[in-house]
Amino acid sequence: MKRRNLLRGALAAGLTAPALAALTAARTDVDQTLSPDTPQDLADLEAAAESYGYGYRGKAPTRVLANLATDFTTLRPHLTVPQPAPIRTRLCRTAGQMAGMTAIVLHDLGSRQQSRAWFATAARAAAESGDDQLHAWVLSREAMVPLNYGAPRAAAELADQARLAAGTRPTAAATLAAAVAARAYALNHQPEQARAALSAADALMNRLPQRERSDTWLTYSEQKHHVHLSHAYTTLGDTARAHESQQRALELSAPTSTMTRTLLHIDAAACSHHDGDSEEACRRTVAALSGLPAGYRIGLVRRRAQDLYEAIPAQHRHEPAVRELRNVLAA
Known part of the structure; x- marks a missing residue:
């Protein structure tokens, strides 16, 4: 009440210095009760995540891992303070992408336990962001850890979860999930299921929007499609189709x-x-x-x-x- 009367009295005399100071104080009071501003470096972190999506580009995996870890450390403090819901969503989406790509590099370097731990973090961040396609992408990429290290049944289970999360729309995550499932089924000696998943992956790829066809870790290019097909058909012993996909993938790589x-x-x-x-x-x-x-x-x-x-x-x-x-x- 006292502050309101002081403000009224100051403004009655016009826009004097005391009146402007009183207005500033009133606005500051309101600002302090509102959610914080957008973190200044959020856009930079989102751009960094997009950049990492282009893969190694000739850089050693350990160097890419170090850069990812540095940016992830920059991101972390923003998640520990209250944020407006849209900003929190963006932060969680970026955290999910960066954690997922960190897990990919760790997987490629053979650090399975660390890779799984980072995928778990990525899945939590993706779930909190509300982005079903990001969540499906994380599950699909996580499935490639057991897929490549001798546990095809576990890989198939994760890929099935990814397919469920992605839904039936032609998205990068849905196509990736079907392709990974095909590889897991092939390794698990389930040729019929593998071929059905390959057909589903081909059908999704044919309908995939152009904006999701770029050659990044977060999207699904023709090159990536043939890399998955190469391994699936090789595992199935269908060497003619495998060679076709290998040749096309090499042309596009x-x-x-x-x-x-x-x-x-x-x-x-x-x-x-x-x-x-x-x-x-x-x-x-x-x-x-x-x-x-x-x-x-x-x-x-x-x-x-x-x-x-x-x-x-x-x-x-x-x-x-x-x-x-x-x-x-x-x-």
């Missing part, structure tokens, strides 16, 4: 996409094994690994090459090409 191109070459080597030429499969795998910088011969790449070696029957392990692959993997 940038020369700096070192890890992706290497995985495609290992898929091609696995096709040679399926077609009965295990020595050629080993030679091609050795060539793929030998052309890599040391920082890339770990994690997912090494696991995929190890899987091929372990698929070689014991009676062929004495052959020179098989022994060479074993030595490269042991180095």
Whole structure:
């Protein structure tokens, strides 16, 4: 009451300095009861998340991981204070994207436990943001951890959850979920389910809006589609279709996409094994690994090459090409 009377009295004399000071004090009081302003660096963090979505672009995975961790640390304090609902939504969406991409890099480096922990954080952030497509994307990418490290049943369960979260609209997340499910079913010796999921992925890809077809981790490009198809068809032993997807994916992959191109070459080597030429499969795998910088011969790449070696029957392990692959993997 006293402050209101002082304000009224000050304004009665016109827009004098005391009156303006009283007005400022009144506005400040109201501001303090309202939600905070948009964090000044939120737009920068959203732009950083978009930039990380373009992948490694020739940079070592460990360097990308360090940059992601730095920006995620910048983001964290904004989540610990009250925010307007729209700002909180943007913060959670950005946190979900960055945590998911951190998990992807950790997965590629072979740190499965840390990758799963970051995916859990990403899933919580995506759920809080209310973005079903982001949540489906996180689940799909998380499914690739057990998919690539020997647990196809768990991968299929996560991929099924992702498909449910994404719904039936042709979105990047829905297409990715169907493609990952196809790979998991193929590894789990469920060929009918795998082919049904491949058909669903193709149908979604054909209807996917152009804005969701860019070549990033957060969207779903034709290149990415053929990378998934390559692995699914290779696992199914459908080497003709696998080779078609490998060729198309390589055509669409940038020369700096070192890890992706290497995985495609290992898929091609696995096709040679399926077609009965295990020595050629080993030679091609050795060539793929030998052309890599040391920082890339770990994690997912090494696991995929190890899987091929372990698929070689014991009676062929004495052959020179098989022994060479074993030595490269042991180095």
